[in-house]
Every structure is written in C-alpha cells, then in structure tokens.
Amino acid sequence: MSIDLGFLVFLNYDEDAGARQALDDGLSLFAHAEALGYDSAGVRVHHGVRTLTSPFPFLTAAALRTERIRLSTGIIPIGWEDPLRFAEDAATADLLSGGRLDLGLSSGFVKDAVDPADRARRVEERLSGIISAVRGDALGDAPFRSRDFAAADSTADVPASDDGDVAPLPHGPYASAPQELYAFPRSPGLADRLAYGAGSLSSALRAARLGLNLVLSTIHSEATGPTLGHTQAELIQRYREEFAQHHPDRTPRVALGRSILPILDDEDRGSFLRLKEFYDALVTDDGQYTDSSRGGGQASPLYAGDPAEIVERLAADPSLVLIDELVLTPLTELSVAQKKRVLTSVKQTVAPGLGISDRNLQPK
Structure with a gap:
C-alpha cells in the first residue's frame, strides 16, 4: 500500500513556567519530523488543562520553521469555537504556511446537559457554521x-x-x-482540508454528509468488530460510501492513528519495556480494555517490540488498506529525546515495511 506518514503529539507541561518549553519542544519535533521525511506533523488541542490550547499561533510558528511538511491539528473542540474567528485565524495561518494546514475538528460539547438528538443537532449546526465561514459564505448581518x-x-x-x-x-x-458578514482573509482550498475526528459511526457519517475528511484515533466508542481495526475498517467503508453519495465530485482523505514503539537495542529495552508492560496491562492485543469499568468501546494496542513483528501486526489490521495516512501518536510519557528517537525508528524501520516511501526525505 502507498500511504502518507504523519505524527501527532500532546504538548503537555506541569507548571505555568513550563509552557514555553513545551511549545519549543513541539517546534523541535516538527522540524525533526520534516528532516526525516514525514508527510505531516500535528498537535492535539484541549482547553482548561496544561497543554496546547491555542493552535493557530503555534502552527504559524511551525510554518516559519519548516518548508514542506503539512501542519495539522488532531482535533479542535468546536464547542469553544466561534465560526468567524476560527475562519479568520485558520485562513491567516494557512496563508502564512503556504497552504499547508490540515485542520481536524471534534464536537467539544461533552458537558452539555442535552439529550443525544439535541446534542447531534447542535454539533452539526456548529460544524456547518465553521464550514460556511471557511468557505467564504455569508454569515448574516x-x-x-x-x-x-x-x-x-x-x-x-x-x-x-x-x-x-x-x-x-x-x-x-x-x-x-x-x-452581510464574511470572514476575511480567505485561503484557497482550506475548506477541503477540514476533517472531523469521529469516535462513532454516526459521527463519521455526519462528517461524510458535510464533506469533511475523516480522522480516526487509537480509541473508539463502539465495538462492532472483533478488533478496533475491524470496527474502524467497517466505519471507513460506510463513510466513503456516504461521502460519495453527497459529494460525488470529491475524494476524501482518511487518517488513522496508531501508537508504535520500536525496540531496537538494550537502550530501548531499558527505556521502553516498563512502559510497554503498563500499556499491555490496559489493552489486550485485540483492542479490548482489561478494565470492564471503562464501559464499551475499543482501543488500539501498543505496537511495541521488534520492527518486523510490528510491521506484521500492522499489516494484519484491515483498516490500514483503506486509509490515506497513518498517524504515529507517540506516548505522552516519553521525553522529547525519546519521541525523536521513536519518530526516527518508525520512519527508518517500520515505514518501509508498510510501503511508505522516502519521497519527502530531505537530503543531508
């Protein structure tokens, strides 16, 4: 298969004084990934916690430190977004990056005390408002x-x-x-690079109807197949069918997240083995939670160990043949140096076995 390779990181920090360091660490990871030949570099956005909360200034800074790599957000919770300001900030950052932004959205209405039908309606209304603003439609008086x-x-x-x-x-x-009110500036093609982080079939079908690309993570709220890969493979097929029905002139992109941890030598075993054992105790190899109190859903196991074994396990995942991009999600417990090592080892030892080429590798 021929797919792109990206990565997604959380820029967490322990104290207010550590926020600048977390941002600098993120920028260094983006530059490192571009030098390795990664196709995209992304960040996760959360509000109210010590992590990245304002993606557009960070992505603009990343654009100034890189030249080619696509810049993305894992998800931006739309419950906190104003469509006009989102469109203005996103277009400005996209223009400064030379059109390299891929923006993932999510519902962000987790704490709303509304019934599921009302919640779905409100999510779709907010998504439609953001799409309209980015597309350049009139937003009213x-x-x-x-x-x-x-x-x-x-x-x-x-x-x-x-x-x-x-x-x-x-x-x-x-x-x-x-x-009538319009969002300015406008960045050509940005509306076609909006994606939705779906955690269920219904949210994936909503994304298809609205013409959004699809982002799937390492967890899922439903368990319709024997493994997460089977569940997500069925979802991707249904999503593509729905997208073709509503937008026959476009072909959507699907990105899929997986946590991969190659162990190459004694240094890796000393650094990563305990972490591997911790994650193996949480999720089985077939993606089932070991703690039944977590409720339903499935999660991706940690693909850790010998690179050849990792390639074999990933190749057996039925969802990988249906995607456009594999997104590496390094574990948050890793240091910056360890994340760089993982980015390097995945690109050099796992990606070739999955048919991911070095077409974007920068000459030394």
Whole structure:
C-alpha cells in the first residue's frame, strides 16, 4: 500500500513556567519530523488543562520553521469555537504556511446537559457554521453599523448623510444599512482540508454528509468488530460510501492513528519495556480494555517490540488498506529525546515495511 506518514503529539507541561518549553519542544519535533521525511506533523488541542490550547499561533510558528511538511491539528473542540474567528485565524495561518494546514475538528460539547438528538443537532449546526465561514459564505448581518459607533461615542465627529442618517466611517467598511458578514482573509482550498475526528459511526457519517475528511484515533466508542481495526475498517467503508453519495465530485482523505514503539537495542529495552508492560496491562492485543469499568468501546494496542513483528501486526489490521495516512501518536510519557528517537525508528524501520516511501526525505 502507498500511504502518507504523519505524527501527532500532546504538548503537555506541569507548571505555568513550563509552557514555553513545551511549545519549543513541539517546534523541535516538527522540524525533526520534516528532516526525516514525514508527510505531516500535528498537535492535539484541549482547553482548561496544561497543554496546547491555542493552535493557530503555534502552527504559524511551525510554518516559519519548516518548508514542506503539512501542519495539522488532531482535533479542535468546536464547542469553544466561534465560526468567524476560527475562519479568520485558520485562513491567516494557512496563508502564512503556504497552504499547508490540515485542520481536524471534534464536537467539544461533552458537558452539555442535552439529550443525544439535541446534542447531534447542535454539533452539526456548529460544524456547518465553521464550514460556511471557511468557505467564504455569508454569515448574516454585520454586528456593527456606523450609527452604532456614533451612539457609542457622542463626542465623535461623524458626518451626517443627506437623509440625516450617519454616513459610513472613512476608515472602515461599515455602512449605515445592515451588511452581510464574511470572514476575511480567505485561503484557497482550506475548506477541503477540514476533517472531523469521529469516535462513532454516526459521527463519521455526519462528517461524510458535510464533506469533511475523516480522522480516526487509537480509541473508539463502539465495538462492532472483533478488533478496533475491524470496527474502524467497517466505519471507513460506510463513510466513503456516504461521502460519495453527497459529494460525488470529491475524494476524501482518511487518517488513522496508531501508537508504535520500536525496540531496537538494550537502550530501548531499558527505556521502553516498563512502559510497554503498563500499556499491555490496559489493552489486550485485540483492542479490548482489561478494565470492564471503562464501559464499551475499543482501543488500539501498543505496537511495541521488534520492527518486523510490528510491521506484521500492522499489516494484519484491515483498516490500514483503506486509509490515506497513518498517524504515529507517540506516548505522552516519553521525553522529547525519546519521541525523536521513536519518530526516527518508525520512519527508518517500520515505514518501509508498510510501503511508505522516502519521497519527502530531505537530503543531508
């Protein structure tokens, strides 16, 4: 198979003083991945915790330190996003990157006390608003008119028009009648690079109807197959069928996350073996949680050990033949140096066995 190879990291930190270091570490990982020939580098976004919360400034900084690699977000929780500001910030970052942004979205309405049908409706409305804003559609009446500015500042020297109404301000695009509101700037092709992180079949089908690409992670809320790979393979097929029905002129992209930990020598065994044992105690090789209190769903096992064995196990995953990109998700417990080692070993020892070429490898 011929697929792209990306990676996704969490930029977590322990103290407020460590935020700058976490950002710098993330930028160094992006540069390292580009030098290795990775196709994409991504970050996960969370709010209210010590991790990356503002992706667009970070991705803009990453764009200035790289030249080729695609820049992505694992997910951005849309429950906290205003469609207009999202479109403005995303387009600005995409233009500065030369059109290299791939933006993953998720529902972000986890704590809303609403019934499932209402929750689904609200998620779809927010997604539609973001898509429309990024696409350049009108978002409704402008919230300000020159009359409002004059009323807010009675000392302002604002000329009156012939009919007694307030004339447009000379330094802004405001008129005395309501205007439709659009997001500016616009970045060509960005709307086609929006994706949705689906954790269920229903959310994947919603993404297909809305014309969004698909991102699947290492966990899933449903267990319809004997392994996570079987469950996600069925979901991908259903998603592609639904997408073709609603958008026959486009071909969507599907990205799939997996945690891979090659163990090459005694140094790796000393660094990674205990971590491997910890994860093996949480999830079985077929993707079942060992703790029944976690409820339903499935998770990806940790693909750790000899690279040849990792390739054999991944090749047996039925979902991998249906995707466009395999996304490496290094474990959060790893140090920056360990993450760089994993990025290197996966690219050099696992990727070739999966048919992932070195077409993007930078010359030394």
